[in-house]
Amino acid sequence: MEGDEEVVGVSTATKTRPPTVATRSTNRVSDLLDAAAVHFATQGYHRTTIRDVTSAVGMKAGSSYYHFASKAEMLLAVYEEGVRRVQSSVDDALRDQHDDAPWDRLEAALRGHITAVLDPSAYARTIVAVLPDEVPELRDEIATLRDGYETQWRELVDALDAPVDAQLLRVFLLSAANSTQTWFRRGRSSPSEIARFIVDVLRHPMDPTDPTDAASR
Amino acid sequence: MEGDEEVVGVSTATKTRPPTVATRSTNRVSDLLDAAAVHFATQGYHRTTIRDVTSAVGMKAGSSYYHFASKAEMLLAVYEEGVRRVQSSVDDALRDQHDDAPWDRLEAALRGHITAVLDPSAYARTIVAVLPDEVPELRDEIATLRDGYETQWRELVDALDAPVDAQLLRVFLLSAANSTQTWFRRGRSSPSEIARFIVDVLRHPMDPTDPTDAASR
């Protein structure tokens, strides 16, 4: 009998359907998500327990399942919000950048990306910290989200018209920008400086023995 | 009575002391370590269970504790071997590199590093995949091991005499090299090509509009 399976998700529960949006002001889903983001970003998915997250906002473990059907769906929610925030941070940076030269646009995008990755809210950090196949059940969803975001970077890098493999360059750019999360210490250098550093390193020769570099030294 | 506590670690067990080195040929510690490396590298520390590792070599879970006092010590053993292999891979590459120009030495070291990171034995991949504070009880040991290895890179980067922050450059170099593990597909590009790509990107200007780049295009 395969007529009506759990089509949309209406399986065991008869009527207790967690609403997608908050309907009452006492709803604390956003607090839950905030705490989840912090824990996922700093401890990773598997080391984070539901009780870690809920107790951080004064909830009990079971209450989580009123809002999220599972731990994986909780991560997915954080992940989606993370992508949304990085994307909008990049958009903001690109909007502020009025010079539309390819290298300037790249630097602006880098600045936006790094800013989001270093944001204390930890949403963006989660999408860097937890890798796609760390949670097999979400592999496709996570991969899709990442791809959607990286599409923009494909265009940015292609626009450079650089004399190297564009795919390699894009991968290295993102890995360099993401790595800031591991070593960054506040106060030493800002996202803007890091973005500028990366672009400078790429644009200008840094080999003192390079014949084309005679002028800059 | 605090006279004789578990001073050195001789607590419960009376005489069953696992020997540090293998004494009999039927010893399968190396097989265990191989399997552990594969699982730690591909699944991470927390998603890997003792039963995963032992069953991969036809052992039972409890038998692991004849060789390793805990799961954490098992990881540490893999980690140490991983550092050893990356180090020797870099040493080999540097030895083969007869031109001792700083940039050539850097490229050789990168080649060695990437080769080790992409090695199917997975030991080196482990030290990239599992981050220092993923296992709090080993944080200091792991950090020490990493520092020891990175010292060499400090020297290599300093020798470049590049007109940028040496620390930033070193961090980006290693993160770029390590990121190969996530996207590398065998057959598309070799460790040598990737190493050369990274060095090329740094040494030579890739901005077509850069005035100093007129000659190379």
Next chain:
DNA sequence: ACGTTCACCTAACAAGCGTTCGGTTGGTGA
């Protein structure tokens, strides 16, 4: 005023985890 619904809590469940401990076997040195 009142029944309904939201947003939780309480309490447990089964599965899986790292770990322990006594037993077993086959190779080994004397």
Next chain:
DNA sequence: TCACCAACCGAACGCTTGTTAGGTGAACGT
């Protein structure tokens, strides 16, 4: 030949985990 010990096995332990189910009270629409 035989005691011995390295190198396991078998079976459990206690704990944590994600998850479920039923109950509770305050806020809400009517």
